[in-house]
Every structure is written in structure tokens, then in C-alpha cells.
Amino acid sequence: MDIETVNSLSYEEFIELFGGVVERCPLAAAAVWSRRPFGCVSDVEAGIGEFIDSLSESGKEGLVRCHPDLAGRELASGTLTAESQREQEGAGLASLQAEEAAQIAGLNREYKQRFGFPFVICARTSDKAAILQQLQQRLRNLRSQELLHAVQEIKKICHLRLQDLLHRAPPKL
Numbered sequence: 050m051d052i053e054t055v056n057s058l059s060y061e062e063f064i065e066l067f068g069g070v071v072e073r074c075p076l077a078a079a080a081v082w083s084r085r086p087f088g089c090v091s092d093v094e095a096g097i098g099e100f101i102d103s104l105s106e107s108g109k110e111g112l113v114r115c116h117p118d119l120a121g122r123e124l125a126s127g128t129l130t131a132e133s134q135r136e137q138e139g140a141g142l143a144s145l146q147a148e149e150a151a152q153i154a155g156l157n158r159e160y161k162q163r164f165g166f167p168f169v170i171c172a173r174t175s176d177k178a179a180i181l182q183q184l185q186q187r188l189r190n191l192r193s194q195e196l197l198h199a200v201q202e203i204k205k206i207c208h209l210r211l212q213d214l215l216h217r218a219p220p221k222l
């Protein structure tokens with residue numbers, strides 16, 4: 050999809066297409082709408098990045114909380130967003146041994162208790178071993194470091210989701 054196509058989308062079409070690039074936060078796409086026309090496709094990503102950076106600390110925490118647990122209940126029940134389902138399956142989280150699943154669930158719980166938001170990592174640039182290692186390591190961070198880290202991971206997830214969309218054929222909306 051080229052930039053002319055992106056610029057020609059109505060607000061509703063734009064949100065339908067880009068509303069999920071930040072997990073369960075269509076506001077991120079809605080916030081960049083007024084920046085049209087975009088000069089190039091990476092302007093969309095830059096705009097979303099700036100929107101995220103402009104959030105207050107509690108806003109950033111809210112953004113992190115929009116993310117489902119990795120290998121959590123929603124993966125088991127098939128109620129994740131299509132994007133998250135694909136990402137978690139790709140990292141091997143849908144086929145964990147019972148012991149691995151219990152270990153990740155325990156660490157996710159510990160992480161949430163310590164920081165008050167879920168552990169977020171870009172699953173597509175990771176695998177289950179790296180996720181487990183990162184969970185253990187990041188649990189030792191300060192809360193402020195972790196919030197920054199989680200926001201960086203959200204931007205990576207957003208980048209890859211945008212790449213998927215932009216390399217797709219133009220939408221038939």
C-alpha cells in the first residue's frame with residue numbers, strides 16, 4: 050500500500066486499518082489522523098511514536114495495561130486480537146509444556162504484582178526461551194526502567210504490525 054492510498058482513506062477506513070497497530074488502543078491511530086497528508090509511510094509510525102511519548106506516566110501505564118498476558122488465559126481461550134494471537138503463536142507460546150506454562154504464568158503474576166502492569170515484550174522478535182529469560186531479568190528492574198522498556202517494546206510491536214499492513218495489497222474498503 051502506498052502513501053497516496055493511506056492519504057485517501059476516510060477516518061473510519063483509517064481506523065479500521067490502523068486501529069490495531071497499538072494493541073487494543075485505536076486512540077493511537079485516531080491521534081495521528083489530523084497529521085494527514087503523510088509524506089511517506091514512516092510518518093504514520095513517527096506520529097504514533099510521538100503520541101505515545103506525549104502520554105503522561107499514567108497514560109503510558111494505561112497503554113501497557115491494554116496488552117494481554119503472554120501465554121495467558123486469552124491465548125488459551127482464543128480471545129486475543131488476531132494480531133496478538135499470531136504473534137504469541139509465532140513465539141511458540143501456544144504449544145508450551147505444562148511446566149513451561151506454569152513457570153511463565155507464575156512470573157507474569159509476580160511481574161504484575163511488582164509493577165502493577167503486565168509484562169510486555171515484542172513476541173515476534175523473541176521466542177519462548179528468550180521471553181522466559183527476559184521475564185526473569187526484567188523483574189529485577191526498577192519500575193521506572195520497566196515502564197520505559199515496555200513502551201519501547203510496544204513501539205517494536207507497532208512497527209512490525211505497520212510493516213505487515215503497508216506491505217499488504219490496498220484494502221477493499
Ligand SMILES: NC(=O)N[C@H]1NC(=O)NC1=O
Nearest residue numbers: 117133136169170171172
Ligand atoms: N504482553 C505482551 O507482551 N503482549 C504482546 N506482545 C506481543 O508481541 N503481542 C502481544 O500482544
